[in-house]
Amino acid sequence: MALLVALTGCAADPEASGESSGETGTGTAAEVTTAASAAAESSSTTLEIPPGSPTFYEDVLPVIAAQCMGCHTPGGIGVFDLADYEIAKTLASALTAQTAVRAMPPFVASNTGECNTFTDARWLTDDEIDLFARWEQAGAPQGDASLPRPVPPTADGLVGEEILALRSPADYVPVADDAGGADDYQCFLVDPEVVDTARYLIGYEVAPGNPAVTHHLIGFLVDPEGTTPFGGTNGSLMASLDAASPDQLGWDCYGAAGNGVLVQGTPVTWAPGGGAFNFPEGTGIRIDPGYQLVLQMHYNLAAGQEAAQTEVRLSMVDEVEREAVNALDDRFLATLFNGTSVEIPPGESSFVWKWQAPIREWDSRISGWEKVEILGMLPHMHGLGRRMQVTIHSGDTEQCGIYVDRWDFNWQQAFMYETPIVVSPSDQLEIVCDWDTSAKDTPTTPGLGTGNEMCLLGIYVAEAK
Numbered sequence: 001m002a003l004l005v006a007l008t009g010c011a012a013d014p015e016a017s018g019e020s021s022g023e024t025g026t027g028t029a030a031e032v033t034t035a036a037s038a039a040a041e042s043s044s045t046t047l048e049i050p051p052g053s054p055t056f057y058e059d060v061l062p063v064i065a066a067q068c069m070g071c072h073t074p075g076g077i078g079v080f081d082l083a084d085y086e087i088a089k090t091l092a093s094a095l096t097a098q099t100a101v102r103a104m105p106p107f108v109a110s111n112t113g114e115c116n117t118f119t120d121a122r123w124l125t126d127d128e129i130d131l132f133a134r135w136e137q138a139g140a141p142q143g144d145a146s147l148p149r150p151v152p153p154t155a156d157g158l159v160g161e162e163i164l165a166l167r168s169p170a171d172y173v174p175v176a177d178d179a180g181g182a183d184d185y186q187c188f189l190v191d192p193e194v195v196d197t198a199r200y201l202i203g204y205e206v207a208p209g210n211p212a213v214t215h216h217l218i219g220f221l222v223d224p225e226g227t228t229p230f231g232g233t234n235g236s237l238m239a240s241l242d243a244a245s246p247d248q249l250g251w252d253c254y255g256a257a258g259n260g261v262l263v264q265g266t267p268v269t270w271a272p273g274g275g276a277f278n279f280p281e282g283t284g285i286r287i288d289p290g291y292q293l294v295l296q297m298h299y300n301l302a303a304g305q306e307a308a309q310t311e312v313r314l315s316m317v318d319e320v321e322r323e324a325v326n327a328l329d330d331r332f333l334a335t336l337f338n339g340t341s342v343e344i345p346p347g348e349s350s351f352v353w354k355w356q357a358p359i360r361e362w363d364s365r366i367s368g369w370e371k372v373e374i375l376g377m378l379p380h381m382h383g384l385g386r387r388m389q390v391t392i393h394s395g396d397t398e399q400c401g402i403y404v405d406r407w408d409f410n411w412q413q414a415f416m417y418e419t420p421i422v423v424s425p426s427d428q429l430e431i432v433c434d435w436d437t438s439a440k441d442t443p444t445t446p447g448l449g450t451g452n453e454m455c456l457l458g459i460y461v462a463e464a465k
């Protein structure tokens with residue numbers, strides 16, 4: 001190994017290797033191969049690096065900086081530092097495997113273009129995936145360690161002048177709950193301070209107090225005066241959920257803002273590695289006076305049980321050109337309350353259920369619009385979910401809305417279209433959910449708990465200009 005490193009350093013010097021400058025990539029690899037095979041003659045191990053092989057510093061690290069270092073950095077949620085050659089080399093086969101199946105970087109919706117493309121997609125090109133494989137096959141060569149280090153892209157800044165900072169409690173210590181040992185899901189009530197007249201949310205950003213612990217955050221909009229499906233108000237239900245665990249700040253929640261709490265939308269969805277999220281220019285989500293936000297935090301228990309305070313910064317304005325409506329619907333969950341309760345049978349590697357409804361039924365405001373611009377979607381299932389597909393039916397024609405082909409509860413988020421889709425309020429959205437119950441021996445019912453399932457679609461829409 002010492003020999004290889006010394007030779008690489010030498011070959012990368014154009015004068016010493018006699019090469020024309022600027023060709024260090026392939027030149028270095030070829031040089032090393034010759035030298036390595038020469039060295040192999042006197043030893044029993046062959047260190048063959050095929051000519052033209054990608055190297056870590058020339059080829060792989062730039063992709064890692066752009067696509068992985070938002071999380072795989074010291075102190076980050078991604079545990080290991082992938083900018084460290086020795087670490088990346090040890091993990092070379094895992095990097096190939098995880099990127100090949102698109103498990104990493106995590107992004108559960110297909111972004112190939114066959115079913116739309118999304119802003120800020122964590123998505124590798126096929127060539128980048130191939131690069132990890134070719135680098136591993138070549139023996140994970142290092143390349144020229146003296147090259148300047150690529151810098152991860154700078155994150156988007158939060159647009160707006162009036163930024164309201166809301167915080168999760170500083171003293172909350174994550175603890176395993178019903179959801180199992182991997183993550184702790186906890187809800188906290190915060191106040192967006194909208195008092196007399198409605199205001200609009202035009203963007204947000206999240207600053208985790210301890211990035212190694214904060215896996216995920218969803219901000220649900222809740223009307224404390226609203227009536228829950230069980231009767232009583234959201235406000236009193238949340239107070240009793242909180243009071244039920246006097247030893248913990250906040251309350252356990254999994255499917256939404258806590259069992260029975262009726263939520264209006266999910267204006268904030270955040271996963272590590274991203275910058276600020278700004279809603280499309282001129283649009284904003286209305287927050288009515290008195291409405292509250294429930295922050296659902298996902299704490300990564302593998303990183304230890306440390307207290308960490310997370311800050312959510314909301315960019316608020318008094319008026320917007322176009323009000324964006326963020327609304328949720330789940331007709332699978334609704335069967336619980338309308339007497340047609342569906343059960344998902346156990347022992348099925350794939351069980352499919354579908355529902356459909358005109359887009360105007362997501363929110364009454366939509367009915368009054370001539371045309372609807374769909375800005376984004378938020379698909380949501382629980383732990384048994386495999387796939388989810390949304391199709392938009394306009395008369396006899398249909399188009400793909402979103403295709404989630406690798407559902408993972410840990411990486412749920414809102415997906416905003418690079419090119420928004422314009423439809424009529426009467427056009428239908430068809431939602432197909434697909435679950436895997438092969439590990440279960442009892443039926444699964446709809447619900448908000450960890451043992452239940454959902455088939456929810458949130459939409460972000462505005463009246464088309």
Ligand code: HEC
Nearest residue numbers: 067068070071072077078094095098104105106122272273
């Ligand atoms: C948004 C954050 C994020 C990004 C971006 C990301 N990762 Fe990860 N990665 C994680 C987390 C968190 C884990 C731990 C397992 C989990 O929670 O899924 C992980 C685990 C892994 C693992 C180990 C998987 C296992 O179970 O053995 C590999 C390998 C990996 N990531 C590679 C990559 C590569 C390569 C990239 C870039 C192309 C990347 N990751 C980008 C967050 C991220």
